[in-house]
Every structure is written in structure tokens, then in C-alpha cells.
Amino acid sequence: MKPVSPFLETGTAPQVTIQFDGAPMTVPQGSNLAAALLAAGIRTFRQSPVSGAPRAPHCMMGVCFECLVDIDGVSRQACMVDVSEGLVVNRLAKAEDPDADL
Amino acid sequence: MQTFDVVIVGAGPAGMSAATEAADLGLRVALLDEQLSPGGQIYRGVNGVSAERAKLLGADYAYGKTLTSRLPRDGLAYFDGAVVWAIEDGFCISYTKDAKASVLNADRVVLATGAMERPMPIPGWTLPGVMTAGAGQILMKQSGIVAQNAVLVGTGPLLYLVAAQMIRFGAPPVALVETQTRSDLIRGARYAGGAMRGWRYLRKGLALLAEIKRAGVPRHRAATGIQVEGTDRAEAVRFHADGAEHRIVCDTVFLHHGVVPNTQAARALRVPHFWDDAQACFVPNVDSWGMADVEGLFIAGDGAGIGGAKSAELAGRITALRVAELAGKLAVADRDRKAAPLQAASQTDRAVRPFLNAAYPPYTGALTPDDATIICRCEEITAGDIRRFAKLGCEGPNQTKAFGRVGMGPCQGRYCGLSVTMLLAEAHARTPDDIGYYRIRPPLKPVTLGELAAMSAPDLEGEV
Numbered sequence: 001m002k003p004v005s006p007f008l009e010t011g012t013a014p015q016v017t018i019q020f021d022g023a024p025m026t027v028p029q030g031s032n033l034a035a036a037l038l039a040a041g042i043r044t045f046r047q048s049p050v051s052g053a054p055r056a057p058h059c060m061m062g063v064c065f066e067c068l069v070d071i072d073g074v075s076r077q078a079c080m081v082d083v084s085e086g087l088v089v090n091r092l093a094k095a096e097d098p099d100a101d102l
Numbered sequence: 103m104q105t106f107d108v109v110i111v112g113a114g115p116a117g118m119s120a121a122t123e124a125a126d127l128g129l130r131v132a133l134l135d136e137q138l139s140p141g142g143q144i145y146r147g148v149n150g151v152s153a154e155r156a157k158l159l160g161a162d163y164a165y166g167k168t169l170t171s172r173l174p175r176d177g178l179a180y181f182d183g184a185v186v187w188a189i190e191d192g193f194c195i196s197y198t199k200d201a202k203a204s205v206l207n208a209d210r211v212v213l214a215t216g217a218m219e220r221p222m223p224i225p226g227w228t229l230p231g232v233m234t235a236g237a238g239q240i241l242m243k244q245s246g247i248v249a250q251n252a253v254l255v256g257t258g259p260l261l262y263l264v265a266a267q268m269i270r271f272g273a274p275p276v277a278l279v280e281t282q283t284r285s286d287l288i289r290g291a292r293y294a295g296g297a298m299r300g301w302r303y304l305r306k307g308l309a310l311l312a313e314i315k316r317a318g319v320p321r322h323r324a325a326t327g328i329q330v331e332g333t334d335r336a337e338a339v340r341f342h343a344d345g346a347e348h349r350i351v352c353d354t355v356f357l358h359h360g361v362v363p364n365t366q367a368a369r370a371l372r373v374p375h376f377w378d379d380a381q382a383c384f385v386p387n388v389d390s391w392g393m394a395d396v397e398g399l400f401i402a403g404d405g406a407g408i409g410g411a412k413s414a415e416l417a418g419r420i421t422a423l424r425v426a427e428l429a430g431k432l433a434v435a436d437r438d439r440k441a442a443p444l445q446a447a448s449q450t451d452r453a454v455r456p457f458l459n460a461a462y463p464p465y466t467g468a469l470t471p472d473d474a475t476i477i478c479r480c481e482e483i484t485a486g487d488i489r490r491f492a493k494l495g496c497e498g499p500n501q502t503k504a505f506g507r508v509g510m511g512p513c514q515g516r517y518c519g520l521s522v523t524m525l526l527a528e529a530h531a532r533t534p535d536d537i538g539y540y541r542i543r544p545p546l547k548p549v550t551l552g553e554l555a556a557m558s559a560p561d562l563e564g565e566v
């Protein structure tokens with residue numbers, strides 16, 4: 001079931017299907033990944049590497065790095081990625097965070 | 103390796119106008135922006151919006167299309183989705199596009215990397231659901247989604263603009279929690295002369311306030327002790343105003359208390375910066391053409407000090423004239439003749455700034471926060487940690503890294519830099535100029551081994 005989102009969608013773009021944490025998710029084609037996940041009701045994007053506290057997009061302009069997700073094994077800022085059919089997105093495991101101590 | 107007369111980083115109003123002006127003057131120009139479409143922060147996503155959405159966002163936003171539509175022209179190569187991560191003397195500009203790193207060569211570089219919102223560290227600001235007001239606006243512009251049940255917190259014209267845009271999108275904010283005080287407004291009134299020259303901005307501001315009032319959005323002023331409550335996401339905003347404690351339940355909190363120059367690239371190129379008291383931030387040292395003390399380097403737009411979109415557009419053109427003159431494409435007399443009306447327009451446009459700076463100062467509670475408040479989001483360092491480091495003898499921002507990894511996370515100090523400088527300045531009773539800022543080194547943005555491996559061979563040869 002789709003979680004309730006605090007965001008209201010006004011667009012009418014055709015939908016595509018992406019994979020998020022192993023489950024299919026339909027999102028507007030060409031939309032910004034961070035925005036699409038927020039609109040789909042995803043509230044926590046990752047856990048902070050230090051205390052494990054939940055984090056989610058803050059600046060939406062590529063500055064804060066709070067929206068990091070794993071795309072094809074590379075951690076990327078979701079706010080800087082546009083979605084396309086079949087995109088495979090996973091939340092970073094805590095240890096995978098690029099900032100985690102080795 | 104491709105070679106250009108000038109490489110311009112950032113396709114906001116400053117970068118776009120610099121690029122078109124320079125190309126028209128006969129220069130070979132490259133314009134790079136990490137966003138997937140041109141426009142910068144103010145005109146974010148303007149090429150992709152429907153007429154309907156553009157109308158909701160307002161005429162000032164839709165105007166961006168006139169700038170983006172001028173980009174396709176001879177002599178101007180525009181690279182979208184190109185993240186610039188290193189600029190080396192000379193200049194070699196390294197960037198990543200489509201998961202592949204490449205290098206461009208240029209005699210001159212214009213940094214038009216704009217501004218970011220001033221980080222607003224208050225208790226609870228790291229919770230999911232707490233974003234910047236600009237982020238809320240980006241969601242509307244770029245994706246057509248609007249936060250329902252949101253509280254706007256902070257101060258400044260952008261806060262009112264975002265509130266009005268949310269109202270037009272059909273989701274009025276639950277409340278505005280504003281931090282400026284009556285005495286700030288009185289201080290602002292001292293600059294009423296300049297404000298009257300900038301009457302167009304005042305009229306726009308008043309129209310926004312009227313729109314917010316008509317929508318019945320409550321406004322709380324002179325708020326203090328602001329904090330966001332919640333365990334794993336934002337649930338409420340708590341604050342003190344009008345002699346009472348308030349608690350407003352919400353799903354989203356949008357913070358904003360002004361914008362500050364994004365100085366990362368300029369600092370990596372060792373451009374000297376100085377503290378601007380009126381804007382409470384560091385600005386790079388450049389002359390009236392935007393020329394820095396580094397040979398061949400220019401900075402135009404909000405990255406050189408906050409002036410807003412119109413000033414940024416004018417600054418881009420002014421810088422392009424000087425670049426063209428240095429490149430031998432424009433006689434000095436022609437440069438000055440073309441620049442004069444632009445410089446005059448820029449002065450008029452900036453006349454309103456002293457009023458805005460004084461009337462909507464940053465929220466003190468977030469400049470030097472309480473001990474328990476996190477200031478470095480990446481490494482979860484608190485204001486109290488920085489004060490403790492200071493007591494242990496930590497003198498400057500670079501030393502804090504040794505004390506506690508401050509500024510060493512993925513954001514590379516973009517979010518904590520100003521806080522660290524201000525907290526150390528307070529602790530040692532010294533000026534921010536004395537304390538200084540982090541030393542910034544490339545890469546400006548993380549670059550992966552895969553991206554480097556995909557670097558084309560000629561680029562690598564050029565590196566030797």
C-alpha cells in the first residue's frame with residue numbers, strides 16, 4: 001500500500017515504474033528522483049552514519065547530501081537525478097555511506 | 103581536449119547572460135551547469151513547466167525563459183548535467199557528465215555558481231520533513247508538488263514568495279513563524295531612501311503580504327526559541343512569540359533566513375574572501391567587473407555577494423564585456439560605453455538591498471545556536487562541541503577538523519562553515535575575518551573511480 005504523503009501532486013505526466021528497495025514504484029516520467037520519492041510518501045532516505053538518525057532531503061539543490069541513495073552501486077544525490085523506466089534505487093545501508101569510517 | 107576562450111560555471115541568470123554576451127562578442131564560450139536544465143535557482147526548471155504552472159509561480163519566474171531561449175547560438179557550447187569538480191590554474195576545468203569525467207581548457211573562467219540558503223541550525227532541523235523554503239519552492243517549480251500542512255519559519259522576502267506560491271498551488275502554509283522584530287524594521291527604515299528607489303521590489307513584497315493575508319495564513323513575528331519537535335520526523339514547531347509559548351502541529355517545516363554566496367569554487371582557487379557585516383557572510387574579493395585577484399578568474403552574480411536575480415543578470419553581462427576586452431575582442435572605449443547603462447541599472451537594482459539586509463536579518467538563535475544544537479549535519483557536531491574545542495585551544499576552522507571531523511563529511515563544510523566561523527569568533531572574541539574559513543580543496547563534488555576510468559584518453563594526456 002502506498003504510504004500517505006504530505007505532498008500534493010499537481011502534475012499529469014505519464015507514469016513509469018522504478019524499483020525502490022526491491023519493490024516496484026510508479027512515479028511521473030522524467031521527474032526528479034528525490035521529489036518523486038517524497039511524493040510517494042518516503043519520509044526517511046537514509047540514516048546518518050554517526051548516530052543512525054533518520055535523514056531526508058533538505059536543500060533539493062545538491063548542497064546538503066542528505067538525500068544520498070544507491071543507484072547501480074554508486075551513492076548519488078537523489079535531488080540531482082531524473083527518473084527513467086526501470087531505474088533501480090536502494091537506500092544505503094549504514095556502512096555503505098561514503099562518509100562512514102572504514 | 104576542447105579549448106575555449108572562456109568557461110562559465112553555472113547557468114543561472116549571471117552565467118546565462120555572461121555566456122550569451124561573450125558569444126555575441128566573438129568569444130568561444132563553454133557554459134556548464136550540474137542541473138539538467140538551465141535557469142539556476144530562480145528560474146529552476148523553467149524550460150519544462152506548463153503555462154499553467156508558470157502562471158502560478160509568477161511573471162518574474164516565467165521571465166527566465168527569455169534567458170534560456172537565448173542560449174542556443176554560435177560560439178556557445180552549453181553542457182547540461184555537468185558537475186564541475188576541479189578548476190586548476192591555467193585553466194583546466196574537470197567535470198563529470200553522464201557518469202564520465204572530462205576536462206576543458208580555457209584562458210579565462212567565470213564562476214557564476216550563485217548562492218545557497220543560509221543554513222538555519224535550530225533544534226530538530228535534521229529531522230526528515232525539515233527542509234529549506236527554497237527546497238519547497240524547487241519542488242513546486244521542478245516537480246509540481248507542494249507540501250500540505252507545512253509551517254514556514256524564518257525571515258526575508260523569499261519566505262513570503264514561497265508562501266504566496268504555495269497558496270496559488272492550493273496548499274497554503276499552516277502558519278508563518280517569522281523572526282524579524284519591530285526594531286529590525288525600524289532599523290530598515292533608515293535605508294528608506296534606497297528602498298524607495300527600489301520601489302518595485304517593495305510593491306511586490308506588499309502584494310505578497312496582501313496575498314498571504316487574504317488566504318488567512320497566520321503570521322507570528324519576532325519569534326524566539328524556535329525548535330522542531332519529532333522523533334523520526336518533524337511533527338510540530340514550538341516557539342515563543344507575543345509573550346506566549348506556541349506549538350503548531352505540521353508535517354513539513356520550511357526554514358529560511360536569507361541566502362549567502364556559494365564560495366566553494368572560489369575558495370578552492372584561493373580567492374581572498376572578506377566578511378560582509380551587512381549580509382553576515384563571507385564574500386569573495388572582486389572588482390567592479392567581477393575580476394578576482396587570481397589571473398583570468400571572474401565571479402559574477404550572487405556568488406560575488408547577494409544582489410538578486412536582476413543584478414546577477416546585469417553582472418554577467420558586465421563581466422563578459424571585461425573578458426572580451428582582455429581577449430582582444432573589444433576596445434576599452436567600447437567596453438565602457440556598453441557597460442555604462444548596465445552599471446547604472448545595477449546600482450538602481452541594488453538600492454533596496456541595505457533596507458532588506460537591515461529589516462530581515464538572520465535569526466540570531468541560528469547564528470550562534472544553543473550548545474545542544476547540531477551545526478555539522480554530516481558529522482553531528484553540536485554548537486557546544488565547537489565551544490568546547492575553542493576552550494581546548496582550537497583557534498580556527500581548519501583545526502576543528504582535527505578536534506572532531508567537523509566539515510569533513512560529504513557536504514564539505516557547506517552547511518557548517520559559517521556556523522563554525524561565527525562560533526569561534528564568539529568564543530575568542532575575535533572578528534570572523536580573523537577566524538577565517540575552511541581551506542577548500544578539490545574535488546568540489548565527489549567523483550567516483552568509475553567516472554575517472556571513463557575519462558577519455560585525450561583528456562588524460564592533457565593532464566600530464
Ligand SMILES: Cc1cc2nc3c(=O)[nH]c(=O)nc-3n(C[C@H](O)[C@H](O)[C@H](O)COP(=O)(O)OP(=O)(O)OC[C@H]3O[C@@H](n4cnc5c(N)ncnc54)[C@H](O)[C@@H]3O)c2cc1C
Pocket residue numbers: 061111112113114115116117134135136137141142143144145184185186187214215216217218219236237239240260263361367402403404405410411412414546547
Ligand atoms: C533555493 C533558492 C531559491 C531561490 N529562489 C529565488 C526566487 O524565487 N526569486 C528570486 O528573486 N531569487 C531567488 N533566489 C535567490 C537567487 O540566488 C538569485 O535570485 C539568482 O538565482 C542568482 O543568480 P545566479 O546566476 O547568481 O546564481 P544561480 O541562479 O544560483 O545559479 C548558479 C548555478 O550554478 C550551478 N553550479 C553551482 N556549482 C556548480 C558546480 N560545481 N558545477 C556545475 N554547476 C554548478 C548551479 O547548479 C546553479 O544552476 C533563490 C536562491 C536559492 C538558493
